[in-house]
């Protein structure tokens with residue numbers, strides 16, 4: 001009797017479950033996203049000539065010598081920005097003399113290029129314009145920490161270009177213009193109008209640069225862009241355990257940002273007769289409560305679940321079972337992600353206590369203490385929910401919470417095979433990196449795209465170059481670098497994208513495909 005019960009209630013359901021997991025895994029491993037290969041095959045694109053690869057690398061290296069550092073909001077190197085403008089003019093003579101290209105300096109230091117397409121008949125199925133975005137500024141460097149080359153020397157050593165901005169983001173600025181100059185050399189006439197926007201203060205807010213570019217576009221009657229592509233994720237090597245292929249990650253949203261101040265006010269006094277609780281003690285308990293009670297996992301509410309299902313076909317079998325059966329196994333994957341701060345940040349709003357203040361004399365109990373808390377908000381979370389969580393875990397009305405700075409996560413842009421702008425970018429990536437697997441994700445870092453939210457609901461992020469575990473550390477770190485070979489592919493990507501976007505079928509799909517939040 002007992003064994004019959006075991007068979008009916010345990011063995012049979014367990015067998016069904018194993019078969020179901022196996023079936024899902026097989027189906028998902030066979031699934032290949034057919035990114036739209038009706039577009040011009042890469043072999044039919046004008047081939048970027050290799051013989052001038054060195055010249056192009058040297059032009060990028062020269063751009064890296066110009067110290068366009070953003071120090072803090074409203075504090076940037078204006079002279080250097082103007083020098084960089086001049087370097088662009090000198091490097092790309094066709095762009096800067098073409099009658100169909102307009103160059104506007106925006107708010108003194110940012111640049112907006114308008115490439116006028118020759119097909120402007122609005123009744124003739126002309127596609128709305130799109131924009132390629134990048135930024136001219138860079139972050140400062142720590143003194144004396146670069147080992148291989150000086151950060152502003154612009155050196156090329158053994159086929160590698162070193163310097164601040166090699167990845168973030170002067171390779172985008174120079175790469176986009178190299179691609180455009182190359183197409184102009186080849187007498188290519190664009191049908192579709194598009195914009196290239198280079199902000200000058202992305203590293204300290206983007207308010208003065210991209211913010212003003214967006215304002216200028218609106219003032220000149222541009223109310224809608226088909227899509228905007230900016231820096232962001234990369235074509236990543238060794239990104240996920242169990243996946244050997246390169247993963248081309250396209251950012252479809254980015255986290256929000258909130259800085260809160262916690263403050264406590266209590267009666268001050270002499271340290272010889274201390275009360276049971278002090279402002280510092282109450283604040284310390286609040287900080288401990290925040291650090292030991294992370295915000296809830298939002299796994300499955302943003303693009304992170306789709307990220308794993310997109311890469312499941314490239315994963316090794318054990319990982320593939322996990323990634324293909326997230327309907328059942330997502331709590332397990334969520335648990336695995338929470339083991340490391342890097343992967344945990346993907347799935348939840350993060351909390352970092354960054355400043356703490358209280359007390360001024362060794363024998364005085366202070367009347368107040370305060371702490372600054374920085375949150376990076378998951379796209380499925382909100383400021384109200386963040387504050388509500390904090391209040392609940394602190395559970396002490398004496399701790400006041402004040403919002404110092406906040407901007408929301410960007411909306412999740414639609415993605416998938418049937419979203420034309422996403423498909424256009426994905427298929428252009430596949431033309432250059434055919435063996436890579438495309439995956440959507442939320443970017444933990446912020447870009448100028450948050451300034452373009454009102455102009456387009458198709459905002460995407462990818463820096464089209466291979467990033468290895470070694471080169472990853474160079475972004476905002478030391479020895480920032482890109483190989484000449486990778487930079488060549490970088491430019492090829494923009495050539496492919498500009499040509500693909502100019503095809504009449506580039507906008508034929510309009511279906512939205514994403515989970516509503």
Ligand SMILES: [Zn+2]
Pocket residue numbers: 135168169202231
């Ligand atoms: Zn950047």
